[in-house]
Amino acid sequence: MANLIQFLTDNRFLFTTKRDPSASLGMTNDTNMQKLIILPGWGGTSETWQDFVDIAKADFDVQVINLPCFGDEPCPDTVWRVEEYAEFVKNKLSELGTPNHELILMGHSFGGQVASYLTANNPKLADKLILSGPAVFRPKKKLRRILIGAVAKTGKWIFKLPMLEKADIEVEKLFRRVTRSQDYADTSGIKRDIFTKVIREDLSEDVKKIKIPTMIIWGTKDTYVPVKNAYKLNKLISNSKLEIIKNGKHGLHIQQPKVLLSKIKSFLE
Numbered sequence: 001m002a003n004l005i006q007f008l009t010d011n012r013f014l015f016t017t018k019r020d021p022s023a024s025l026g027m028t029n030d031t032n033m034q035k036l037i038i039l040p041g042w043g044g045t046s047e048t049w050q051d052f053v054d055i056a057k058a059d060f061d062v063q064v065i066n067l068p069c070f071g072d073e074p075c076p077d078t079v080w081r082v083e084e085y086a087e088f089v090k091n092k093l094s095e096l097g098t099p100n101h102e103l104i105l106m107g108h109s110f111g112g113q114v115a116s117y118l119t120a121n122n123p124k125l126a127d128k129l130i131l132s133g134p135a136v137f138r139p140k141k142k143l144r145r146i147l148i149g150a151v152a153k154t155g156k157w158i159f160k161l162p163m164l165e166k167a168d169i170e171v172e173k174l175f176r177r178v179t180r181s182q183d184y185a186d187t188s189g190i191k192r193d194i195f196t197k198v199i200r201e202d203l204s205e206d207v208k209k210i211k212i213p214t215m216i217i218w219g220t221k222d223t224y225v226p227v228k229n230a231y232k233l234n235k236l237i238s239n240s241k242l243e244i245i246k247n248g249k250h251g252l253h254i255q256q257p258k259v260l261l262s263k264i265k266s267f268l269e
Contacts, residue, residue, distance in 0.1 A: 034268065035099040036060040037126075039089060041109025041135075041250075042195065045071035052253040056261050060104070065092050067111065069191045079193045082201045086118040093125065104268065106130040108253065109225065113203060120209040129214040130264060133225045133250050136233060138202040207236045214240040215267040217260065219248020241267060 036056065038049055046053075046064035053062050067085055069075040076084070093103075105126035107115025112134020119129050214237050218230035227244065234242040243263050245252060252260045 032100065033059065033061040034101045034104055035096075036062045036104045036106060036264075037093065038062065038064045039067065039105070039107040039111030039115050040064060040070065041111050041133075043070060044108065044111065047071070049253055052257045052260065055257055056264075059261070059265060061099075063096070065089060067114070069194065075190050075194070077190075079190060079197055082113055082117050082198055082203070085114045085198075086121070089114060089118055090122060090125065102127040102268075104128045104130065104264075106132065106264075107134055108132040109135050109250065110198065112136065113198065113201070116203050116207050116210065119212060120203070120206040123209070123211055126212060128268065129210065129212055130267070131214065131216050131233070132252055132260070133218055133222050134216075134233070135199075135225050136203040136207055137229050138200055204236065207233060208238075210237045211239060213267075215243060215263070216240055217243040217245065217252065217263055219245045219250065219252055219256075221247055222250045224250040243267075 038053075040046075040049060045066050049064045053064065056062050066073045068080065068088060103126050105115050105119060105128070107113070107130070109132070112131045113136050115129060116131065116134055116136050119126055216230055216233050216237070218225075218227050220227055230242060230244065234240050245256060245259060245263075248259070249255050
């Protein structure tokens, strides 16, 4: 009996009734609440954010915007940069109309990169900004840029070339992170071309232009985007608050959704 209960618990989604279509899109549609717009990270969708939406909808009118190449949004016909993704989100927000209350924009990882660019270049678009492990800082050294491009075209063997055998430790770590990341492994075609382009776009200068109240939240055990970036970003965004989550990983909305929601509510009070 205990094994049966555990099986039913682990596979509860197989036995639940169909959700309301708006819920599957991460929407709550309550115009009397603050509107929380979420931009997922690379590979994330409204479905991967659904558990967070389920607990947040008591406090916010939530909508998750699927970015092109993910969820129900097809890839574009051309290789987009962060700028094109930001313009896509801007158009989506325009379709929603003017909210009755504050509009809170939240971006996670790549979604945080897009949200940062968007608010930096459109200061009146949102009232407040939340960045969860945003990927806003990218490698600047020429060797690192070359290495990322080489990985995309040739694969792991490039690192065995004599001229790279004694490359510094940071470059090697970058190489391992890129080639072993699930994000890279899951891409192909134009999607991979977009991936290799956006991971080279550094927003160090753009984020300085962000003036709206901003919360930066990061887990101490984030292995995708190092927590040291949180302190750097906090210094560059003048009107920002930093929250460090002990033992938190990259996907706080999955691993610690209640903690994430609590920090958001505290920030907005």
